[in-house]
Amino acid sequence: MTTTTRRTGPPPAGVPTAPPLPEDVHALLRRLRMPHTREAAPEVLATARAQRWEPVEVLRTLFTAEVAGRDRSSLATRRARAAFPTGKTFHAWKPEASSIPAPTQQALRTLEWLHRKENLVVCGPSGTGKTFLLEALGQLAVEQGMHVAWFTLEDLGGLIRRHRADDTVSKAISKILHAELVIVDLCRHRNYAEATGNGHAAMRVWNSHLRIVTSSRGTRGRCPRGGSGLVAPRLVWSGRGLSL
Numbered sequence: 001m002t003t004t005t006r007r008t009g010p011p012p013a014g015v016p017t018a019p020p021l022p023e024d025v026h027a028l029l030r031r032l033r034m035p036h037t038r039e040a041a042p043e044v045l046a047t048a049r050a051q052r053w054e055p056v057e058v059l060r061t062l063f064t065a066e067v068a069g070r071d072r073s074s075l076a077t078r079r080a081r082a083a084f085p086t087g088k089t090f091h092a093w094k095p096e097a098s099s100i101p102a103p104t105q106q107a108l109r110t111l112e113w114l115h116r117k118e119n120l121v122v123c124g125p126s127g128t129g130k131t132f133l134l135e136a137l138g139q140l141a142v143e144q145g146m147h148v149a150w151f152t153l154e155d156l157g158g159l160i161r162r163h164r165a166d167d168t169v170s171k172a173i174s175k176i177l178h179a180e181l182v183i184v185d186l187c188r189h190r191n192y193a194e195a196t197g198n199g200h201a202a203m204r205v206w207n208s209h210l211r212i213v214t215s216s217r218g219t220r221g222r223c224p225r226g227g228s229g230l231v232a233p234r235l236v237w238s239g240r241g242l243s244l
Contacts, residue, residue: 018042018043018045018046019042019046020042021038021041021042021045025041026038029041034066035069036065036066036068036069036070037062037063037065037066039065039069040061040062040065040066041062044058044061044062044065045058048061074145075142075143078142078145078146078147078148079139079142081147081149082138082142082147082148082149082150082179083149083150084135084138084139084150085131085135085150085185086135087135087139088132088135088136088139089135089136089139089140090109090136090139090140093132093133093136097129098129098133099128100133108120108133108137109137109140111137111140111141111144114141114146114180114181122134130185131185134183134185135150135183137183138150138181138183141180141181146179146180146181147178147179147180147181148179148180148181148182148183149176149179149181149182149183150183150185151176151182151183151184151185152184152185153184153185156184159172160172160173
C-alpha cells in the first residue's frame with residue numbers, strides 16, 4: 001500500500017507548495033466537519049497526481065488522516081476532562097524503585113481489574129508514589145479510550161457543598177458517573193468526613209461506579225475499611241461493593 005508523509009511545516013526549498021483545494025470542496029469538507037481531511041487533502045492530492053495513485057488509494061489516505069486526527073483530538077479531550085494533576089505516565093515510572101511486587105504492577109497495567117469492575121485502594125505514607133502510580137494508570141485508561149475523572153477528596157467535598165445549596169448534588173454526581181474510572185486521591189479520615197457531608201450523594205460515587213482511592217495512612221494504623229496498611233504502599237483489592 002502506498003503511503004504519504006504529512007509535513008507540519010513549510011516545504012523544503014525548491015519544492016513547490018501543493019495547490020489549495022477549490023473553495024467549494026473546502027466548504028463541503030468544512031460542512032461535513034472533516035478538518036483533518038481538509039488539512040491533508042492539498043498535499044495528498046498533489047502526491048497522488050504526481051505518483052498516479054488509484055482513486056481508492058486517495059480515499060484511503062484521506063480517510064486514514066481523518067480518523068487519526070479525530071483519535072488524537074479525542075485523546076486530548078479525554079485527558080483534559082480527566083484533569084490529571086501532573087501528566088505523569090508509565091514512561092517515567094521506574095518499576096524497580098517501587099515496593100509493589102513486579103507481578104502486581106504488571107497486573108495493574110493490564111487494566112483487566114478495571115474491565116472486571118473491581119476497585120483498587122492504595123495505602124501508604126506520603127512520598128511512596130501512590131499519586132504517580134494512580135495517575136499513570138488513569139493515563140493508560142485514557143489511552144485505551146476510557147473516560148476518567150480525577151479528584152482529590154477535598155475537590156469532591158467542595159463540589160458537593162457547592163451543589164447542596166441549590167439541591168443539584170445528584171445531577172453533579174451523575175456527571176461524574178459518566179466516567180468509566182473515578183480516581184480519588186489523598187484520602188484522609190478528616191477530609192473524608194468533610195467530603196461526605198452529603199453522605200447519600202458521596203456514597204453513590206463509592207458504591208455505584210469504578211474508582212481508585214488512595215490513603216496516606218500507611219505503616220501504622222488502618223487503611224480505609226477493606227485492609228490494613230502494612231507495606232508502603234499496600235494494594236487492597238475488593239469487589240464492586242467496597243465501602244470506605
